[in-house]
Amino acid sequence: xxETGLPILLPFVLIIAxxxxxxxxxxxxxxxxxxxxxxxxxxxxxxxxxxxxxxVMQMGGWAAPYGITLAVDYLSALMLLVTALIVLVIxxxxxxxxxxxxxxxxxxxxxxxxxxGVNGAFITGDVFNFYVWLEVILLSxxxxxxxxxxxxxxxxxxxxxxxxLIASLxxxxxxxxxxxxxxxxxxxxxxxILNFDQQSILMNTSxxxxxVALGIKAAVFPLFFWLPASYHTxxxxxxxxxxxxxxxxxxxxxxxxFTLFFVQDVDFWHNLLLIMAGLTMVIGGMAATIYFETRRIxxxxxxxxIGYMIMGLGIYTPLAIAGAxxxxxxxxxxxxxxFLVMGIVSKIKGTFYLKNIGGLYKExxxxxxxxxxxxxxxxxxxxxxxxxxxxxxxxxxIEDKHYIVTAVAVLTSxxxxxxxxxxxxxxxxxxxPEATHLPPKVKLGISEVLPSVLLALASILLGLLAAPFFExxxxxxxxxxxxxVYIEAVLKRIE
Amino acid sequence: MNSIILQLAAKYLKILFLLFAxxxxxxGHNYPGGGFIGGLLAALYIVYDSLAFTSQQIEKKLRIxxxxxxxxxxxxxxxxxxxxxxxxSSLMKGVWLSLDIxxxxxxxxxxxxxxxxxxxxxxxxxxxxxxxxxxTKR
Amino acid sequence: MEILLSALTGLLYAGGVYxxxxxxxxxxxxxxxxxxxxxxxxxxxxxGIVPGQPAFVGDAPxxxxxxxxxxxxxLVLTAIVIGFGIAVFTLALKYKFFKATSTDDLDQLTxxxx
Numbered sequence: 001x002x003e004t005g006l007p008i009l010l011p012f013v014l015i016i017a018x019x020x021x022x023x024x025x026x027x028x029x030x031x032x033x034x035x036x037x038x039x040x041x042x043x044x045x046x047x048x049x050x051x052x053x054x055x056v057m058q059m060g061g062w063a064a065p066y067g068i069t070l071a072v073d074y075l076s077a078l079m080l081l082v083t084a085l086i087v088l089v090i091x092x093x094x095x096x097x098x099x100x101x102x103x104x105x106x107x108x109x110x111x112x113x114x115x116x117g118v119n120g121a122f123i124t125g126d127v128f129n130f131y132v133w134l135e136v137i138l139l140s141x142x143x144x145x146x147x148x149x150x151x152x153x154x155x156x157x158x159x160x161x162x163x164x165l166i167a168s169l170x171x172x173x174x175x176x177x178x179x180x181x182x183x184x185x186x187x188x189x190x191x192x193i194l195n196f197d198q199q200s201i202l203m204n205t206s207x208x209x210x211x212v213a214l215g216i217k218a219a220v221f222p223l224f225f226w227l228p229a230s231y232h233t234x235x236x237x238x239x240x241x242x243x244x245x246x247x248x249x250x251x252x253x254x255x256x257x258f259t260l261f262f263v264q265d266v267d268f269w270h271n272l273l274l275i276m277a278g279l280t281m282v283i284g285g286m287a288a289t290i291y292f293e294t295r296r297i298x299x300x301x302x303x304x305x306i307g308y309m310i311m312g313l314g315i316y317t318p319l320a321i322a323g324a325x326x327x328x329x330x331x332x333x334x335x336x337x338x339f340l341v342m343g344i345v346s347k348i349k350g351t352f353y354l355k356n357i358g359g360l361y362k363e364x365x366x367x368x369x370x371x372x373x374x375x376x377x378x379x380x381x382x383x384x385x386x387x388x389x390x391x392x393x394x395x396x397x398i399e400d401k402h403y404i405v406t407a408v409a410v411l412t413s414x415x416x417x418x419x420x421x422x423x424x425x426x427x428x429x430x431x432x433p434e435a436t437h438l439p440p441k442v443k444l445g446i447s448e449v450l451p452s453v454l455l456a457l458a459s460i461l462l463g464l465l466a467a468p469f470f471e472x473x474x475x476x477x478x479x480x481x482x483x484x485v486y487i488e489a490v491l492k493r494i495e
Numbered sequence: 496m497n498s499i500i501l502q503l504a505a506k507y508l509k510i511l512f513l514l515f516a517x518x519x520x521x522x523g524h525n526y527p528g529g530g531f532i533g534g535l536l537a538a539l540y541i542v543y544d545s546l547a548f549t550s551q552q553i554e555k556k557l558r559i560x561x562x563x564x565x566x567x568x569x570x571x572x573x574x575x576x577x578x579x580x581x582x583x584s585s586l587m588k589g590v591w592l593s594l595d596i597x598x599x600x601x602x603x604x605x606x607x608x609x610x611x612x613x614x615x616x617x618x619x620x621x622x623x624x625x626x627x628x629x630x631t632k633r
Numbered sequence: 634m635e636i637l638l639s640a641l642t643g644l645l646y647a648g649g650v651y652x653x654x655x656x657x658x659x660x661x662x663x664x665x666x667x668x669x670x671x672x673x674x675x676x677x678x679x680x681g682i683v684p685g686q687p688a689f690v691g692d693a694p695x696x697x698x699x700x701x702x703x704x705x706x707x708l709v710l711t712a713i714v715i716g717f718g719i720a721v722f723t724l725a726l727k728y729k730f731f732k733a734t735s736t737d738d739l740d741q742l743t744x745x746x747x
Contacts, residue, residue: 005586009576016573019566061585128708135715142722146729154730156745158658161723165665166653172672172712179705180679229745531714625721629728
């Protein structure tokens with residue numbers, strides 16, 4: 001299946017086009033066009049999955065354990081699809097919020113190299129290749145987070161860089177140890193070798209390196225400190241993009257690795273994952289309550305909600321993993337939407353600081369509606385997507401008798417609701433404080449509001465069509481739990 | 496630095512650097528060398544110039560901006576995919592063409608060479624970009 | 634040879650960890666470079682060392698035991714290239730940060746935390 005390479009090839013072509021076009025207007029349109037094309041590619045690959053279980057391509061025609069494999073199963077295809085939606089939305093949003101600001105002329109180049117990395121990480125079937133895509137993501141995100149070069153951005157950039165570089169080094173060291181023990185780096189081949197290995201407990205060193213590295217990427221409890229220290233510094237477009245996609249790559253990799261080949265010592269790993277998940281949820285949720293800066297509140301929420309996804313992986317039943325995937329996709333959409341709306345609010349009021357904002361409900365009821373949808377979705381109010389994600393996870397937790405972490409999950413959603421109500425009360429209901437200097441009244445254009453509207457619609461649809469969508473995530477989870485299909489597809493079907 | 500000896504030497508030595516870079520690029524398929532090393536050596540050719548003069552002068556003298564080197568390099572890499580895609584089997588599949596050139600003999604030209612040229616140009620562009628960005632006082 | 638290189642790997646890791654615990658940003662970056670070189674060595678050593686033999690090129694021995702494993706070499710090359718890019722970026726970032734704040738002390742970096 002040569003089409004499997006398209007999610008990588010398309011951003012690559014766009015980067016070349018952007019390198020040669022030097023005007024901001026062209027970049028803007030190339031961005032939007034590229035976002036749409038990426039969407040088409042993702043939908044096409046998803047539709048192909050109806051006929052094949054797993055789409056496989058061997059790069060360069062080298063057969064499976066020797067060459068690099070690209071493989072798309074249901075999980076990858078779902079992630080590609082939601083990434084494509086995000087790319088399109090951010091490309092539209094960037095046309096106004098990045099526009100032709102000085103210092104941002106290269107935004108689209110690094111935006112698409114980030115997307116190339118994310119797409120590549122989602123479809124690769126090789127551990128080292130995954131590392132390379134992580135580095136592509138990392139380097140592009142370094143540039144994006146410091147783009148504009150304000151002092152706080154540089155400082156945030158240093159903090160972001162610090163922990164993420166250590167994570168990459170640990171990941172690479174883990175790869176080295178894994179290769180030393182097994183002699184392969186193809187994920188399917190690794191799974192096959194490790195399943196017949198008697199001394200698979202030796203894998204725990206590599207597994208721990210991978211866990212710490214991916215834990216840093218995913219911002220799991222003791223390793224998350226880089227995230228709230230840096231995410232509120234760059235342009236709001238960049239923050240939203242990072243908030244949605246970067247940590248989720250880490251979660252995706254944890255799900256992929258710990259269901260495919262690190263499955264020998266399940267008792268140890270899944271207990272550890274559950275403990276981490278519980279702590280991540282509570283600490284993130286509690287930290288969010290003390291801040292009055294919207295970007296910081298939402299940043300801590302990212303961490304809190306990573307906990308739910310890890311919890312799904314830790315429970316390790318098909319239902320729980322389906323819940324984790326459902327929750328991840330819901331969270332990408334709702335979280336980015338919340339950030340985008342906060343970007344609009346700051347454009348109207350000139351600040352992200354809640355004490356200086358107020359009266360938006362009367363002034364701009366439409367923005368209020370736009371905010372209430374992702375806020376309720378994140379808090380888990382019934383008709384919206386977040387409710388079903390949490391419901392599946394909690395049901396799985398009770399069925400599998402993990403009562404403590406389930407209770408923590410329920411209580412944390414109260415904390416989430418509290419912070420969302422705080423933003424709502426402060427920004428929308430409260431009267432506008434007197435002493436603040438307001439920027440001149442801005443008229444909102446379609447390219448500012450349309451992204452939020454699209455994502456809000458996606459949130460609502462995900463809630464209304466929860467049953468068919470749950471079927472999809474369940475088939476993704478079944479594919480993950482029954483990894484033979486994936487292994488057979490990669491190792492056998494050599495075109 | 497403002498040394499007449501260095502400036503005079505730069506004129507002739509840089510040809511040697513460039514030649515060496517090209518040799519490294521071409522022998523790279525079967526022997527030590529290749530696009531990455533070649534690209535670094537080619538960048539050295541301009542680095543040497545910038546030691547003799549200043550990097551601002553060199554940046555002005557360059558006809559092609561480093562970014563365009565990167566673009567051209569990536570384009571070469573992209574072009575090297577096309578024969579593989581056309582043959583319908585797989586992305587990045589190597590396709591070879593045997594040519595009988597007088598004097599040199601039978602030469603095998605393939606998409607890996609094109610890819611290597613792409614790497615060469617990209618690495619050269621990136622290194623120059625590093626150099627110019629870090630050495631100018633911005 | 635392998636023992637020597639393993640010891641070197643350990644030494645580089647130790648030096649790297651020591652340096653990244655220092656307060657100076659520049660020392661921190663040097664520490665990261667140390668650790669990245671240590672990791673490269675680790676990956677390179679993962680397949681064992683076969684002295685004096687190339688991977689497949691030329692008249693390679695028919696016995697695969699005597700042949701060098703090409704994969705770690707390729708991995709290390711990739712990792713070195715990535716490390717090169719990252720080192721340049723971090724140095725540029727440090728330079729720019731120093732220009733803006735004229736501090737090299739990690740303890741001064743508290744403005745984005747609270």
